[in-house]
Amino acid sequence: MTLTSRKTGLAGLATLGVSALLLAGCSAAPTGTNTTKAASNFLPCMVSDSGGFDDHSFNEIGLQGLQAAAKSLGVKEKHVESNTNDDYAPNIDSLLGQGCNLIVTVGFLLSSATDAAAKANPDVKFAIVDDGLDNEGATGKDGKPTGDGKVDVANGKPILFDTAQAAFLAGYAAASYSKTGVVGTFGGIQIPPVTIFMDGFVEGVQYFDKVKSKSVKVVGWDVTSQTGVFTGGFAAGVEAKTAAQGLLDQNADVIMPVGGPIYQSAAEAIKDKKNGTVMIGVDADVYNTDKSVRDILLTSVQKRVDSGVEAVVKAAASGDFNNTPYVGTLKNDGVGLAPFHDYASKVDSNLSKEIADIKAKIISGDIKVTSAATPK
Secondary structure (H helix, E strand, O other): OOOOOOOOOOOOOHHHHOOOOOOOOEOOOOOOOEEEEEEEOOOEEEEOOOOOOOOOOOHHHHHHHHHHHHHHHOOOEEOOOOOOHHHHHHHHHHHHHHHEEEEEEEEEHHHHHHHHHHHHOOOEEEEEEEOOOOOOOOOOOOOOOOOOOOOOOOOOOEEEHHHHHHHHHHHHHHHHHHOOOEEEEEEEEOOOOHHHHHHHHHHHHHHHHHOOOOEEEEEEOOOOOOOEOOOOOOOHHHHHHHHHHHHOOOOOOOOEOOOOHHHHHHHHHHHHOOOOOEEEEEEEOOHHHHHHHHHEEEEEEEHHHHHHHHHHHHHHHHOOOOOOOEOOOOOOEEEEEEEHHHHHHOOOOOOHHHHHHHHHHHOOOOOOOOOOOOOO
């Protein structure tokens, strides 16, 4: 087995580019996968991005999916955590050296390292969360992805999510709950897996305004110009708290931070404000993963990375692996809106029914949710 060579400048986002998620022929979530054919020595493995497996977000739930699949198959698993972008290629190499049959990489930032490893090791299966593996993508002058939409490695499978659909529901809920008439969102890094949330959120607010004849303002992201507030990374810290504070200063009383642990700093800013502002989580149902923010959590936009990873691992173990993208949607329950939990009695009494009706219309196609980053 040949270990992949580390690509020059992996740590720089410029070398990563922006992979297009506009993919043709995407598959629905696999169901009823036959795992009886799984070899007892099948070894599924995973590499996190720099957010780590304790991010209460997509790395953590991705690992849960890997572990659930391994338990169901009766096999062991291996996983390794990345601390910086420089760790991606070496971590993949380490797992290759340990005989992994399938390596799942978690996050768009691992695109370059995953693509290189898959090409250098055609006998090993790879899957990546949030990247299309379409010639590693590219970015045009407008900042939009310009990849060709075709998975360029036979042994690589994208695991993608149309989170704009679920974020649309969150935007509608945010607009309904807002007392100030201003809601906001900000992101970690301006890449498609982040902006797809923000696009859907804004469109959901706009839909609320249309059907309710209201005028709720969104700060932090402009869909038309694709410009907004970003921290430059996914770590909690001063940058994330400052970004959240900027939205609060514009009178936003519902905020959706998009980018793993950055929500923790947004929560600090909200609690410092003590004015009744609430937060919307992303990826996991943050109510279940982080009890410390329950008191300010309205709901969460769920990207069920665990379900996608589990399905892909089981398919690979049973010999059903292919490079057709897995795409999570509202229809196949790959994305969704979490319950309102402690805020169930505080939202409008008709909101849950309205959300259910909107969800049904999105699934049927009566409501179109669009984003430059939507998987197709």
